[in-house]
Amino acid sequence: MEITTIIDILGTISFAISGALTAMRKKMDVFGILIIALVTSVGGGTLRDILIGKTPVSWMLNMTFVYVIFAATIVAIIFRSQLKYVRRSLFLFDTIGIALYTMAGVQIASAAGLHPVICVVLGTISACFGGVLRDILCNEIPVIFHKEIYATVCILGGSIYLSLETYGMPKVYAMLVAGSITILIRTLAVVRKWSLPSVYRKQHA
Amino acid sequence: MEITTIIDILGTISFAISGALTAMRKKMDVFGILIIALVTSVGGGTLRDILIGKTPVSWMLNMTFVYVIFAATIVAIIFRSQLKYVRRSLFLFDTIGIALYTMAGVQIASAAGLHPVICVVLGTISACFGGVLRDILCNEIPVIFHKEIYATVCILGGSIYLSLETYGMPKVYAMLVAGSITILIRTLAVVRKWSLPSVYRKQHA
Amino acid sequence: MEITTIIDILGTISFAISGALTAMRKKMDVFGILIIALVTSVGGGTLRDILIGKTPVSWMLNMTFVYVIFAATIVAIIFRSQLKYVRRSLFLFDTIGIALYTMAGVQIASAAGLHPVICVVLGTISACFGGVLRDILCNEIPVIFHKEIYATVCILGGSIYLSLETYGMPKVYAMLVAGSITILIRTLAVVRKWSLPSVYRKQHA
Numbered sequence: 001m002e003i004t005t006i007i008d009i010l011g012t013i014s015f016a017i018s019g020a021l022t023a024m025r026k027k028m029d030v031f032g033i034l035i036i037a038l039v040t041s042v043g044g045g046t047l048r049d050i051l052i053g054k055t056p057v058s059w060m061l062n063m064t065f066v067y068v069i070f071a072a073t074i075v076a077i078i079f080r081s082q083l084k085y086v087r088r089s090l091f092l093f094d095t096i097g098i099a100l101y102t103m104a105g106v107q108i109a110s111a112a113g114l115h116p117v118i119c120v121v122l123g124t125i126s127a128c129f130g131g132v133l134r135d136i137l138c139n140e141i142p143v144i145f146h147k148e149i150y151a152t153v154c155i156l157g158g159s160i161y162l163s164l165e166t167y168g169m170p171k172v173y174a175m176l177v178a179g180s181i182t183i184l185i186r187t188l189a190v191v192r193k194w195s196l197p198s199v200y201r202k203q204h205a
Numbered sequence: 206m207e208i209t210t211i212i213d214i215l216g217t218i219s220f221a222i223s224g225a226l227t228a229m230r231k232k233m234d235v236f237g238i239l240i241i242a243l244v245t246s247v248g249g250g251t252l253r254d255i256l257i258g259k260t261p262v263s264w265m266l267n268m269t270f271v272y273v274i275f276a277a278t279i280v281a282i283i284f285r286s287q288l289k290y291v292r293r294s295l296f297l298f299d300t301i302g303i304a305l306y307t308m309a310g311v312q313i314a315s316a317a318g319l320h321p322v323i324c325v326v327l328g329t330i331s332a333c334f335g336g337v338l339r340d341i342l343c344n345e346i347p348v349i350f351h352k353e354i355y356a357t358v359c360i361l362g363g364s365i366y367l368s369l370e371t372y373g374m375p376k377v378y379a380m381l382v383a384g385s386i387t388i389l390i391r392t393l394a395v396v397r398k399w400s401l402p403s404v405y406r407k408q409h410a
Numbered sequence: 411m412e413i414t415t416i417i418d419i420l421g422t423i424s425f426a427i428s429g430a431l432t433a434m435r436k437k438m439d440v441f442g443i444l445i446i447a448l449v450t451s452v453g454g455g456t457l458r459d460i461l462i463g464k465t466p467v468s469w470m471l472n473m474t475f476v477y478v479i480f481a482a483t484i485v486a487i488i489f490r491s492q493l494k495y496v497r498r499s500l501f502l503f504d505t506i507g508i509a510l511y512t513m514a515g516v517q518i519a520s521a522a523g524l525h526p527v528i529c530v531v532l533g534t535i536s537a538c539f540g541g542v543l544r545d546i547l548c549n550e551i552p553v554i555f556h557k558e559i560y561a562t563v564c565i566l567g568g569s570i571y572l573s574l575e576t577y578g579m580p581k582v583y584a585m586l587v588a589g590s591i592t593i594l595i596r597t598l599a600v601v602r603k604w605s606l607p608s609v610y611r612k613q614h615a
Contacts, residue, residue: 023350029401031357032350046256051456053465055258060323077404118470132547137337139346141549145433145442152441196439199487228555234606236562237555251461260463265528282609342542344551 008104011097012065013072014090015041019134020076021083026138030077036134037073041065043130048105048122052112091190099182101127102154103161103175116162123158124151149189149196157182213309216302217270218277219295220246224339225281226288231343235282241339242278246270248335253310253327257317296395304387306332307359308366308380321367328363329356354394354401362387418514419478421507424500425451426479429544430486431493436548440487446544447483451475453540458515458532462522501600509592511537512564513571513585526572533568534561559599559606567592 019040023033042059049057059065076083083090105126109119128144128151135142144150161178165171188194224245228238247264254262264270281288288295310331314324333349333356340347349355366383370376393399429450433443452469459467469475486493493500515536519529538554538561545552554560571588575581598604 024404026346026350027405028346028350029354030404031354031401032347033404035350035356050255050460051465051467051470053258053463055256056317056319057256060256060319063320063322066322066326112466114466114470115473117473117476121476136341136546137347137350139344139549141436141438142442142547145438145445145547146436149439149441151445196441199434199440199443200437229609231551231555232610233551233555234559235609236559236606237552238609240555240561255460258463260461261522261524262461265461265524265532268525268527271527271531341546342552342555344549 007096007100009064009068010093011100012041012068014093014097015130016069016072017076017083017090018094018131020073021080022134022138024077024080033077034070034073036137037076038066038069039137040130040134041069043133044101044126044128045105045130047129048108048126051122051125052109052114054108054112095183095186096179098127098150098154098186099157099179102158102182103179106158106161107171110162110165116166119162120155120158123161124154127151127154149194150186152196153182153186153189156185212301212305214269214273215298216305217246217273219298219302220335221274221277222281222288222295223299223336225278226285227339227343229282229285238282239275239278241342242281243271243274244342245335245339246274248338249306249331249333250310250335252334253313253331256327256330257314257319259313259317300388300391301384303332303355303359303391304362304384307363307387308384311363311366312376315367315370321371324367325360325363328366329359332356332359354399355391357401358387358391358394361390417506417510419474420503421510422451422475422478423482424503424507425540426482427486427493427500428504428541430483431490432544432548434487434490443487444480444483446547447486448476448479449547450540450544451479453543454511454536454538455515455540457539458518458536461532461535462519462524464518464522505593505596506589508537508560508564508596509567509589512568512592513589516568516571517581520572520575526576529572530565530568533571534564537561537564559604560596562606563592563596563599566595 016037019037020033022040023036026032028036042057042065045059046057049055102123105123106119108126109122110116114122131144131150132142157178160181161174164174164177169177221242224242225238227245228241231237233241247262247270250264251262254260307328310328311324313331314327315321319327336349336355337347362383365386366379369379369382374382426447429447430443432450433446436442438446452467452475455469456467459465512533515533516529518536519532520526524532541554541560542552567588570591571584574584574587579587
């Protein structure tokens with residue numbers, strides 16, 4: 001199994017657990033929890049595939065991810081009281097997942113011959129839209145629209161990857177460099193509580 | 206007209222009325238009521254078609270369903286005070302509709318050569334996603350995520366159908382058997398107030 | 411540059427500003443504002459393209475619109491206190507945008523060989539669905555479902571256009587006539603506070 005596949009699975013697990021935890025906070029039943037976990041994991045890639053016309057969408061063609069999501073959800077339900085003790089590991093998986101999903105999205109869009117700006121947009125959609133769908137289905141304003149710099153990190157990471165690839169760096173190195181920067185900035189952003197400059201202060205200026 | 210077409214139309218009518226009633230509870234205008242009725246009826250099949258790349262989506266190619274939905278919505282608006290007296294018939298149509306939509310979804314996915322698990326998922330999406338969209342557009346947490354065993358019945362019915370077909374039963378019989386079981390379990394579930402085992406009791410164990 | 415392109419850009423600007431203003435009312439961050447602006451502008455056309463299988467969706471193939479939306483959003487953020495003074499111009503752009511988006515949607519659906527009723531539905535989706543998505547992402551019941559006759563104007567305008575084209579009028583004239591009628595009715599509707607006949611009074615009859 002390739003290293004990217006392993007990281008991809010870790011990212012999938014992390015997204016599924018994040019979805020399951022949100023669903024349990026909303027007191028959903030087992031079916032609801034499973035659906036939210038699935039949607040959080042595959043939602044971003046699904047929208048990307050639909051927008052560029054790559055159907056049937058990816059996760060329908062690879063059962064590994066469906067089984068991983070099922071298993072992660074069941075584990076999340078059983079051990080949900082214990083999950084707070086591994087929150088730090090989950091955050092790491094999640095951050096790696098975001099980085100990888102972004103790179104994968106940029107690559108797929110780039111292979112489809114789309115404009116670099118669109119590639120970065122699609123990379124960001126791949127990484128972020130699962131969480132947006134999770135929040136919509138749970139009847140909340142998507143958290144990435146008002147709290148975290150989550151998406152900004154994806155835009156940055158995707159742009160770096162695309163620049164490196166454009167200037168001739170082999171894909172795997174470009175991915176390693178851009179992915180590491182993405183993970184680093186995301187971690188710093190959360191640790192130091194970075195947020196985008198607010199547009200609302202200006203009212204008092 | 207074939208028997209499946211008649212049942213399909215009865216299911217469509219039932220879904221349209223269910224959507225129209227929800228929209229009227231939210232005090233929407235005539236246009237809003239019509240859209241919610243349409244979305245509740247065709248939403249599930251539309252998502253299925255988009256996910257597997259079967260476009261233009263089915264309902265755009267068959268005007269019968271569009272006209273049926275228009276008519277059902279107008280009837281629902283005019284006779285909405287009387288509809289409570291036929292709630293039992295509506296429930297029957299709805300249950301038959303769910304069963305049929307599930308079977309139809311499984312068949313279409315199976316014909317597209319997808320994995321059995323994905324076929325069942327797509328059958329369930331066909332039957333349930335219209336209601337999910339209805340609830341999202343009405344700004345509520347989708348009811349199937351926290352209250353009914355609606356979707357579980359679809360998963361069960363879809364799995365039975367697929368097993369029967371795999372073991373060589375002709376499609377029409379497999380549909381009859383799996384459909385009847387789906388209708389029976391759904392009816393029993395509502396009559397006896399079955400729900401999925403809660404995951405939230407365990408906290409006190 | 412053609413006149414329709416100029417009008418199209420004006421409509422895009424207007425939709426983007428409307429999205430940005432809504433997002434700022436919800437206190438979203440810069441990224442959230444940008445996404446809501448983008449979704450409001452391109453959401454309708456995107457759903458239309460996905461439903462008829464025209465992928466990659468249009469806005470991904472034409473960077474002009476992406477840049478226009480970026481610029482309009484930044485302008486909306488900087489000058490948001492001043493925007494109330496140009497509300498009348500914004501309303502005009504918006505109305506022109508709706509008319510044009512409807513005609514464009516009808517044309518594209520018609521070219522795909524779909525039934526006239528479906529063409530009008532797709533024209534209406536093109537013009538209205540961006541606003542629906544904006545409201546869903548901002549966790550509100552879509553405004554067009556309960557307040558404005560917005561969508562009804564699109565249905566009317568789309569039907570007129572299609573009739574004129576069917577009876578042999580050249581596209582550009584049909585568009586001019588149907589578009590002008592759409593703009594006129596929409597303006598009258600807002601000025602005179604027209605709304606659809608309520609279905610809720612009948613309860614007292």
